[in-house]
Amino acid sequence: MRRAIFERLGAGGPLAVVDLARGLPVSRPAVSQHLKVLKQAGLVSDRQAGTRRLYQLDPNGIAALRGYVDEVWNRALLAFRAAAEADDDRQNSKEKEQP
Numbered sequence: 001m002r003r004a005i006f007e008r009l010g011a012g013g014p015l016a017v018v019d020l021a022r023g024l025p026v027s028r029p030a031v032s033q034h035l036k037v038l039k040q041a042g043l044v045s046d047r048q049a050g051t052r053r054l055y056q057l058d059p060n061g062i063a064a065l066r067g068y069v070d071e072v073w074n075r076a077l078l079a080f081r082a083a084a085e086a087d088d089d090r091q092n093s094k095e096k097e098q099p
Helices: 002-012 019-020 028-040 059-097
Strands: 044-049 052-057
Touching: 002 019, 002 028, 002 052, 019 028, 019 052, 028 044, 052 059
Parallel strands: none
Antiparallel strands: 044 052
């Protein structure tokens, strides 16, 4: 559900809870609770607009998340490369041993 809310904010810009909840299989209070968690995580910010609160993605939080994901992805790629090279070395050793 949080991902759906996150994606709606990314596609639609600032939105009120009522607009975010429209079409989702949860209540407006449930959407508010999800927004609270996203806000605590630094991924969403809000501002008062008359009697409503508008929510939007927080660029600073998104940048931090992107940095984290990039770091994890780079480590995974390096580990995959090391494993592939080790496998290639094993294959080459076996080929040299065969007459």
